[in-house]
Amino acid sequence: MLSIVTLISGRGSNFEAIVKTAQKERWPVKFAGVIANHSAARGLEFARTEGIPAVVVEHKEHATRESFDEALIEKIDELGADLVVLAGFMRILTPGFIRHFEGRLINIHPALLPAFPGLHTHERALEAGVQEHGATVHFVTEGVDEGPIICQASVPVREGDDADTLAARVLVAEHQIYPRAVKWFLDGRLRIEGNQVKLQPQEPQFFKL
Numbered sequence: 001m002l003s004i005v006t007l008i009s010g011r012g013s014n015f016e017a018i019v020k021t022a023q024k025e026r027w028p029v030k031f032a033g034v035i036a037n038h039s040a041a042r043g044l045e046f047a048r049t050e051g052i053p054a055v056v057v058e059h060k061e062h063a064t065r066e067s068f069d070e071a072l073i074e075k076i077d078e079l080g081a082d083l084v085v086l087a088g089f090m091r092i093l094t095p096g097f098i099r100h101f102e103g104r105l106i107n108i109h110p111a112l113l114p115a116f117p118g119l120h121t122h123e124r125a126l127e128a129g130v131q132e133h134g135a136t137v138h139f140v141t142e143g144v145d146e147g148p149i150i151c152q153a154s155v156p157v158r159e160g161d162d163a164d165t166l167a168a169r170v171l172v173a174e175h176q177i178y179p180r181a182v183k184w185f186l187d188g189r190l191r192i193e194g195n196q197v198k199l200q201p202q203e204p205q206f207f208k209l
């Protein structure tokens with residue numbers, strides 16, 4: 001049975017969506033733990049209600065990113081992870097961390113990469129006047145939000161949208177594609193070929209919602 005450790009920084013709604021999908025579809029998977037970079041992360045409460053080990057590694061207690069990441073690696077390895085899922089995790093990870101988990105570290109980004117890497121994606125999408133926005137699940141690499149893309153979902157930008165209404169529409173899409181991407185990984189269906197991810201057997205990796 002494969003084991004997942006999830007890293008969060010906030011409410012953990014993607015973490016919750018993955019766990020609930022796994023429960024509903026009876027995935028043969030162990031949620032070995034969830035780690036937050038600060039104690040105020042509300043997703044920790046959901047983990048506790050589900051009996052999933054909930055751990056805090058405070059990034060502010062570490063003088064350097066490397067020190068924080070070393071503490072994360074130690075805790076993740078202690079919990080045991082075949083897959084590390086970043087779910088609303090808001091810290092840029094160091095090359096050492098990436099190398100340690102290479103090929104088994106994924107993230108969901110609230111934009112259609114390569115558009116709008118980084119932060120404040122919904123505000124930037126509105127500012128840019130795009131007609132479509134969305135979310136991307138990708139393998140995590142040393143560069144920020146530029147790793148091989150596993151799947152994406154697009155949503156329309158509607159008249160009168162503000163960052164909150166757009167974020168809410170994207171979040172619905174996130175909760176649909178992230179569990180699917182995690183299951184594809186658990187089923188061994190993902191192959192990284194350069195900066196592309198091939199899904200075997202083939203099925204759509206782009207969803208227009």
Ligand SMILES: Nc1nc2c(c(=O)[nH]1)N[C@@H](CN(C=O)c1ccc(C(=O)N[C@@H](CCC(=O)O)C(=O)O)cc1)CN2
Pocket residue numbers: 086089090091092093094098107108109110118119140141142143144145146147
């Ligand atoms: N090396 C990588 N680390 C991370 C990646 C990645 O692709 N490569 N993805 C991010 C997730 N992410 C966007 O999806 C993201 C998260 C955070 C930031 C950022 O600038 N963080 C600031 C702090 C912001 C805050 O605390 O509110 C920072 O780390 O200084 C950019 C992109 C996860 N890590």
Ligand SMILES: NCC(=O)N[C@@H]1O[C@H](COP(=O)([O-])[O-])[C@@H](O)[C@H]1O
Pocket residue numbers: 008009010011012013014015043087088089090108109110118119171174
């Ligand atoms: N750069 C990372 C990032 O911005 N992640 C975004 O944080 C939001 C909250 O996620 P959550 O509800 O799962 O905590 C989600 O929209 C997720 O895509």
